Amino acid sequence: MPFGLRKIPFSVQILLGLVLGVALGFLARSNDLSWLTSTLHTIGSLFVQLLKLAVPPLVFTAIVVSVVSLRGVANAARLALKTLMWFGITALIAVSIGIGLGLLTNPGKGVTLDLGGAAAPKKTGSWTDFLTGIVPTNPVGAFVEGNVLQIVFLAVVVGAAALLVGEAAEPFVALNRSLLEIVQKALWWVIRLAPIGTLGLIGNAVASYGWDLLAPLAKFTTAVYVGCALVLFVVYPLVLVLAGRLNPLRFFAGAWPAIELAFVSRSSVGTMPVTQRSVERLGVPREYASFAVPFGATTKMDGCAAIYPALAAIFVAQVFGVHLGVTDYLLIAFVSVVGSAATAGLTGAIVMLTLTLSTLGLPLAAPACCSPSTRFWT
Amino acid sequence: MIRTATNVAGQALVPTVVAAREGTLDRAAYESAGRRDLTDPEPAADTRPELSPVPA
Numbered sequence: 565m566p567f568g569l570r571k572i573p574f575s576v577q578i579l580l581g582l583v584l585g586v587a588l589g590f591l592a593r594s595n596d597l598s599w600l601t602s603t604l605h606t607i608g609s610l611f612v613q614l615l616k617l618a619v620p621p622l623v624f625t626a627i628v629v630s631v632v633s634l635r636g637v638a639n640a641a642r643l644a645l646k647t648l649m650w651f652g653i654t655a656l657i658a659v660s661i662g663i664g665l666g667l668l669t670n671p672g673k674g675v676t677l678d679l680g681g682a683a684a685p686k687k688t689g690s691w692t693d694f695l696t697g698i699v700p701t702n703p704v705g706a707f708v709e710g711n712v713l714q715i716v717f718l719a720v721v722v723g724a725a726a727l728l729v730g731e732a733a734e735p736f737v738a739l740n741r742s743l744l745e746i747v748q749k750a751l752w753w754v755i756r757l758a759p760i761g762t763l764g765l766i767g768n769a770v771a772s773y774g775w776d777l778l779a780p781l782a783k784f785t786t787a788v789y790v791g792c793a794l795v796l797f798v799v800y801p802l803v804l805v806l807a808g809r810l811n812p813l814r815f816f817a818g819a820w821p822a823i824e825l826a827f828v829s830r831s832s833v834g835t836m837p838v839t840q841r842s843v844e845r846l847g848v849p850r851e852y853a854s855f856a857v858p859f860g861a862t863t864k865m866d867g868c869a870a871i872y873p874a875l876a877a878i879f880v881a882q883v884f885g886v887h888l889g890v891t892d893y894l895l896i897a898f899v900s901v902v903g904s905a906a907t908a909g910l911t912g913a914i915v916m917l918t919l920t921l922s923t924l925g926l927p928l929a930a931p932a933c934c935s936p937s938t939r940f941w942t
Numbered sequence: 943m944i945r946t947a948t949n950v951a952g953q954a955l956v957p958t959v960v961a962a963r964e965g966t967l968d969r970a971a972y973e974s975a976g977r978r979d980l981t982d983p984e985p986a987a988d989t990r991p992e993l994s995p996v997p998a
Binding site for chain 1: 944962971972
């Protein structure tokens with residue numbers, strides 16, 4: 565890295581990448597420069613690939629090392645329960661905001677969609693996914709697929725067994741410690757590339773996806789943005805102040821690289837290594853963060869599993885002229901709070917959306933009518 | 943985009959709040975988190991020497 569670049573703060577480098585990416589994206593779009601679009605696309609996806617590459621070894625080694633150093637199993641179980649409880653509390657607030665906004669804005673009123681070409685989605689969510697999904701069919705498969713939740717499961721089991729084996733397991737634990745250090749080192753190199761990766765990701769977004777298709781769904785898209793902004797900048801600061809007695813501004817200053825990368829990469833799992841670094845930098849003990857962050861990356865989705873499915877369900881019901889009663893709204897909330905854990909590992913808004921729609925008995929072909937650009941830009 | 947940003951903010955928020963409530967959050971590190979470089983190889987070595995590894 566040139567000497568001069570070291571002096572620019574990392575967050576400013578990322579911001580520069582963002583601004584330059586938008587500019588290059590517009591340039592590629594307005595002048596129809598396909599070579600520039602494909603270059604931006606390659607840079608962006610290569611960066612996300614590099615981050616995802618770090619995820620399986622990082623999750624496995626960090627959890628094994630943590631389990632061995634935790635020792636107090638009762639304490640760990642209590643922490644896990646508390647984490648789940650706060651996942652639930654924040655999800656409940658988020659889904660209430662989604663339902664409230666849906667009722668206020670009526671995003672589907674007056675929208676007519678041509679359902680002729682709407683195909684049913686390939687991936688759908690079901691209630692037993694969690695139980696069948698958490699246990700891998702073979703240990704190598706979990707790593708091959710990069711299934712974070714299965715790797716978490718394997719690592720907890722292996723770590724607990726290593727702890728009980730004791731002396732004979734010490735070389736294994738030492739190997740994991742050493743691997744963790746190596747992965748972290750390599751990960752720092754990748755994170756340093758974040759400004760360039762950001763440039764590619766946002767540039768490709770601007771160059772490849774237009775806003776023209778958004779028009780009929782503008783109300784819906786705006787509602788998703790307003791809902792997410794309310795959660796991000798009203799609900800979360802309130803939770804930080806009231807539940808943690810923490811200054812919200814400091815939280816955003818510390819977590820910003822992860823939030824910003826999530827925005828441009830649209831991938832919780834790809835962002836996970838940066839989220840974990842940010843959370844540790846915020847002063848959360850590594851032993852706890854190494855569990856909570858991968859667990860959260862697969863089960864905690866206030867945007868995709870609370871705001872979005874609530875608004876989409878109301879949107880679809882209005883488009884199809886189906887009346888939703890109080891029970892339906894309670895069902896939406898229930899699916900959102902419990903369902904994101906139940907579909908963990910099958911991450912994605914489509915999975916949560918189909919789970920919500922099938923629970924409410926709404927047509928499943930509907931998600932395809934939420935245009936790709938709407939899904940992309942939210 | 944905004945959805946993933948919200949997801950990830952929540953994924954960072956819950957561990958922070960739980961750690962704060964448990965009393966295990968390093969509040970000095972929390973206060974200065976934004977000022978320390980994320981790519982700094984030893985992020986909190988100077989702010990919490992009591993947690994640095996002790997040679998065996």
